[in-house]
Amino acid sequence: MSQAKTFDPNLAKLHAIEADIAAGKLQQAATSLNALNAATPADPRIYLAAAMLARAANNPKQEIASLQHAVAISPSWPPGHLELAKVYSRLARHDDAVATANRAVELVPKDLTVLEVAVAVAHAAGDTLTGRRHLQAAFALKPTDTRITKALGICLIALGDYRDAEAHWRNALVQDPDDWFVLGWLGACLIGLDRKEEAVEVLQRAIALSPGNPTLTFYLAVARGETPLTQPREMTQDLFDGYANRFDKHLVGELKYRVPKRVAEMIRDGSSGLHTSVLDLGCGTGLLGVYLGPISGAFVGVDVSAKMLEKAVPHGVYTELRQADLLDELRRISPESFEYIAANDVFIYVGDLSEIIPAAFHVLRHGGAMIFSCETADSAEGALVLRSSKRYAHSRESIEILCRDAGFSSCSFEMIDLRFDGGDVPIAGFIAVAHKA
Structure with a gap:
């Protein structure tokens, strides 16, 4: 994929520029790039180096512009398309990323490196069909890998x-x-x-x-x-690490996920001017924080997925984000630390709640509430069922018993369609509100 030349006057200069960028000498690198570009403006590698410089300077807009220019002046050069696809993917511009990676594959359909990047880009976009196509092409080239x-x-x-x-x-x-x-x-x-x-x-x-x-x-x-009592942590962590870059768009946009917004309304209605404290179990990318906004007290998010937590940071509403197992974290927290505990679409991956609900009770302050959502198990399914989707469903009766036995004074339920699988199939569930007297 490199441009083979008998003598390449720019190669050593580009290596020196890349070394300057790596050493943090950004101004020196910029000066050298400008001089090189003035002398040989048609060399697309200059714009790859410019993109590298822009990334080091935390300037994603310029990074994209540099790579777009590389593609424009050399549209048949695969590395330009490939690097642009990577940047689009990193910035969650998934449609652009997939289209750009596909173009690179069209240029060199039998290049395993290009196919590998195209697969990664498709995976990040949740485009499994495109990922399969590229994987099948790679498998045909190297079936023993x-x-x-x-x-x-x-x-x-x-x-x-x-x-x-x-x-x-x-x-x-x-x-x-x-x-x-x-x-x-x-x-x-x-x-x-x-x-x-x-x-x-x-x-x-x-x-x-x-x-x-x-x-x-x-x-x-x-x-x-x-029915296994719970999913292994490794399964849940892998699922959401791979889901992080497209979680909000997929869940809120395509699946019409409404739970965090409704839970935020419940907390707001029960708090005086948001003078409260919240523990957000399984906070993911921070959707509850987006809908609730800043509060006066502690707002702590907990999740097993580090990549999900990275996406929650820019919202700027959580006072602390912790990567941890939910039950382990509840056991570490001092008694009566929070006025609200929220768990939005988390327990569908946890299953057995016989330890989590009592642990949450001890963490809540008197007068506080635990608010959480579950998929509804019907009477034929029993108290707890693992569905073919690999998500758990709970009966309201079993939740009410668990909350009562843990010491909660009351437990009310609001029926809600949690999301729409496939865009139009409603998934029946409920939001439980357990009060601690």
Whole structure:
């Protein structure tokens, strides 16, 4: 992908400029770049270096402009498109990122480096179909690459293409029959195909190779028709780390997610001029903070995903953000520290609340309230059920009992459609408000 020349007078100068940028000598780098650009304005590499300088100066607008110029003067040069796609993705301009990465692939369809970036960009955008296309192209070029093989298999399962996924994982198993990772994903695939007896056998083999693995144990319970009490932390953390860059747009825009806004209204209605303190469990990217705004007391957000917390920082409303397991954090906090505890669409990934609700009770001040949402389990499903979406649903009766046993004086419910899966399928749920007298 580099421009091969018998003699390249700019190469050494560009390396020197990059070294200056790395050393923080930004003004010196800028002076050298201006001189180089005046002498050879048609060299697109100058604008890649200019983009590097802009990023070091924390100037994303100029970074994009420099890369756009590189693409404009050399539209058939793949690195310009590739670097621009990376920047678009980093800045959450996902549609632009995918389109730009696709253009790079069109220019060099058999370049694994380009395909790898295109896959990463598609993944960040939540564009699984595009990701599959690029992964299939990469797999065709290098079918023995285990990273590509595993990524494609996971992608197929994410799309619900279980039949192709099964064939893919079984082929991967031929290469290494004792790969617990491959066996685990094959087991998950067989669960998706409702061939649970086969899944049990495969997952037992996987656990024998990776004893105590919490994710394998979780899927084995599902294959046996059991309801695991909770999801492993690793599963939740991986899910939301990968979701961070597109979380707000996807959840609020596409899924019409309304819970944080409603919970913010409840806190505002119950507080005098927002003179209160809030613990936001599973705060994610900080949507509750966006809707509630600054408050006079402590506003602490807790989440297992560091990448989600990074997105919450710019809102500037949280007094502290902590990466931690929710139950562990509740146990660390001093008793009677907060007037409100919120947990918006968090317990659908937690499952068993028999320890979290009592722990939250101790953290609440007298007169405070715990406000949280759950998907509604109907009478046929029981108190707690793990649905095929890998989300838990709770019955109102079970929540009321847990709150009463923990010491809450009352527990009221507001029925609400939590979100719309697929854009138009409402997911029934409720917001529970448990008061501490």
